Amino acid sequence: MNYIVFDLELTCWEGDMAGRFQEIIEIGAYKIDPYGHIQSQFSKFVKPVMYPILSPFCSKLTSITQEMITQAKPFKQVIKEFMDWAEIDIEPHYLIAWGDKDLDYLKADCLLHKIDTEWISSYTDLKKQYQKVKKLYEPKGLKHATESEGLEFEGTLHRAIDDAYNLTRIFTKYFGEWNLHKIN
Template sequence: MRFIVYDIEATCWEGRPPGMVQETIEIGAFEVDAYGQVGSAFSRLIKPLLHPQLSHFCRRLTQIDQPDINRARDFSRVIAAFQDWIDVHGEPYVLSAWGRFDEQQLRRDCQLHGLDDRWLGPSIDLKAQYREIRGLPKKRGLASAVRHEGFEWTGEPHRALDDAENTVKVFRKLLDMWRY
């Protein structure tokens, strides 16, 4: 069994502007085997279809520059590359992300682009399970969980590969406790 620990970043705006549809703009992931060994990584930017110009808020939050987004490939091509990297027809895998947002957003993007989303299951909502494992009264954010588990945050928050790398720290520490 392989685990794909991933994170996505999506278009965003300050507040909740009506009619604005979020789209994935970055995906980062690490492969982790059943023994906790970290394998290869995947990281790509994605050019959004509906709102290709990132908001100032989104650029500031993610530190993703507009010229980089302008040069990125579209969702269909990046997700095809991601599926090839996962090798969806090879050894079984379980997708794992901190919360449900990432999976839900990828499903919305698959629907927007007319793509099959069956490759997204099964998956682990690490945030919800972490709460149960640690007996917490409410869900804990990733940065807080990383600190609570005795690790230091590495990289930039709200960058997909860095968030995935920090998620891997918590994932590996509790490797035998996740349900899937």
């Protein structure tokens, strides 16, 4: 069993994004073994196809530059590398992210690129799980949750690999307390 703790960064614009398809531009993830230990990490940029030019807002928010994206591989290639790294076809797995939006964006990008989404069926929203474990009235953002645990947020907020790392720290701290489930 592998636990794949991941985060995505997406194309974005200031103000109303209605009618604009947000594509994945970065995937950051950590593979956790059945004992709660980090095994490896995955970090790749993705070249978007619908909106290949990043907005100034997106670059400022994520610190991802146009050059990083221009030099990146297309989604189809990066997601195959991600699936190979995560051993999706070899080991049972759970995908774990902070909130349910990453699941939606991952599925949407897979559908856009005609990639089967069955492998995404084991997914847990750790934001909701954290709210239950900590008995919080309302959910907290990742940075707030990290700091609430007495941990300093490490890295740059809104960078997938850094957000995934901080999420991994919370996940492993309460390893064994999460109610992981399969969704279909």
